[in-house]
Amino acid sequence: MIIGVPREIKDSEYRVGMVPATVYSLVQQGHTVLVEVGAGLGSGINDEEYEKTGAKLCSTAKEIYDKAEMIVKVKEPLPAEYGLIRKGQVVYTYFHFAASKELTDAMIRTGAVCIAYETMEDAKRTLPLLTPMSEVAGRMSIQEGAKYLERPNEGRGILLGGVPGVEPGKVVILGGGVVGTNAAKMAAGTGAQVTILDVSLDRLRYLDDVLPANVTELFSNPFNVREQIRTADLVIGAVLIPGAKAPKLISRGDLSYMKQGAVIVDVAIDQGGCVETAKPTTHKNPTYIVDGVVHYCVANMPGAVGRTSTFALTNATSRFATEIAKLGWKEASKKYLEVKTGLNVVGGKVVYKAVAEAFGHEYTPVESIL
Numbered sequence: 001m002i003i004g005v006p007r008e009i010k011d012s013e014y015r016v017g018m019v020p021a022t023v024y025s026l027v028q029q030g031h032t033v034l035v036e037v038g039a040g041l042g043s044g045i046n047d048e049e050y051e052k053t054g055a056k057l058c059s060t061a062k063e064i065y066d067k068a069e070m071i072v073k074v075k076e077p078l079p080a081e082y083g084l085i086r087k088g089q090v091v092y093t094y095f096h097f098a099a100s101k102e103l104t105d106a107m108i109r110t111g112a113v114c115i116a117y118e119t120m121e122d123a124k125r126t127l128p129l130l131t132p133m134s135e136v137a138g139r140m141s142i143q144e145g146a147k148y149l150e151r152p153n154e155g156r157g158i159l160l161g162g163v164p165g166v167e168p169g170k171v172v173i174l175g176g177g178v179v180g181t182n183a184a185k186m187a188a189g190t191g192a193q194v195t196i197l198d199v200s201l202d203r204l205r206y207l208d209d210v211l212p213a214n215v216t217e218l219f220s221n222p223f224n225v226r227e228q229i230r231t232a233d234l235v236i237g238a239v240l241i242p243g244a245k246a247p248k249l250i251s252r253g254d255l256s257y258m259k260q261g262a263v264i265v266d267v268a269i270d271q272g273g274c275v276e277t278a279k280p281t282t283h284k285n286p287t288y289i290v291d292g293v294v295h296y297c298v299a300n301m302p303g304a305v306g307r308t309s310t311f312a313l314t315n316a317t318s319r320f321a322t323e324i325a326k327l328g329w330k331e332a333s334k335k336y337l338e339v340k341t342g343l344n345v346v347g348g349k350v351v352y353k354a355v356a357e358a359f360g361h362e363y364t365p366v367e368s369i370l
Contacts, residue, residue, distance in 0.1 A: 001325040005059040006041040012283035014042025014306025017072040020053040022318040027054030043310040051236040087111030098358040119243040120342035136302040138182025156261035161191030175238035182213025185222040230257040237266035237274040244354035245272040260292040269297040
């Protein structure tokens with residue numbers, strides 16, 4: 001198979017879809033790997049490293065899209081790339097379709113086979129390709145939140161850990177999954193007072209066992225959410241419904257209960273955000289203020305730490321890229337549940353139910369195309 005790795009063009013995106021080790025493995029198996037010039041520079045990988053492992057460099061993205069049978073990316077295609085994608089071409093990347101009708105409709109029109117990292121599930125119902133970036137985003141959320149709590153960044157002027165004689169900051173985390181757990185670990189490590197909310201009592205019991213004493217676990221309901229954000233310095237939105245839009249847990253009216261200069265980091269923004277006032281921002285312009293509350297809603301948070309994120313991501317994605325290249329997408333889908341559950345849009349049909357429901361599209365069960 002001919003596999004293409006274009007350079008990411010999303011604003012301030014420094015990750016790349018494949019590392020030299022994966023290129024080497026694929027080439028040794030008889031595949032051809034095309035890499036766009038400069039694709040790895042944001043992750044500290046130069047063109048020569050790709051060439052040494054057998055990749056063929058291409059000067060433009062168009063050349064890669066024209067030749068490749070499978071495209072391996074990190075972020076969703078942008079409008080400039082829509083017209084480059086061909087019918088039947090496999091595009092293997094993060095899509096987050098439920099957050100964008102424009103993207104969904106564009107991929108339907110291409111007739112491509114869209115395999116979304118974020119919906120790939122294993123037999124344990126975990127999300128192995130979303131997990132590494134959720135770990136990065138969860139840890140980054142505290143790092144970024146602490147920065148924007150500083151007064152020069154229009155925050156409250158709070159040091160999360162406090163100092164002797166001064167109480168620490170309060171961090172409220174909505175969602176006890178991978179993002180929330182990693183955020184809680186980081187926040188607790190600073191010495192902050194941390195509260196994490198989730199709707200699963202089993203998950204709360206687990207978190208109570210593994211998190212330190214300065215973390216309080218609380219059942220999530222609208223009353224508890226409002227009461228907790230009222231006293232919070234930093235709120236982390238960490239909720240996820242796989243493949244679907246995130247539920248809105250904080251309304252515009254709720255902001256009036258919050259402290260002036262408090263910070264919200266909505267990690268769920270990739271799936272539409274869990275805060276009513278959230279809108280996607282970029283690393284160059286990461287924040288805005290609504291009703292005195294600082295909003296940080298960068299839609300590709302892990303992209304800022306490109307090297308760490310690229311290697312963490314490709315540790316998870318490379319196995320299935322290799323299997324799709326070896327077997328083809330259809331046979332790989334029959335053999336691996338992860339690939340099957342990653343199928344979102346195939347040949348102009350929406351085959352992932354939550355995406356179809358998000359925009360009222362006709363849903364085609366994935367079994368019918370396999």
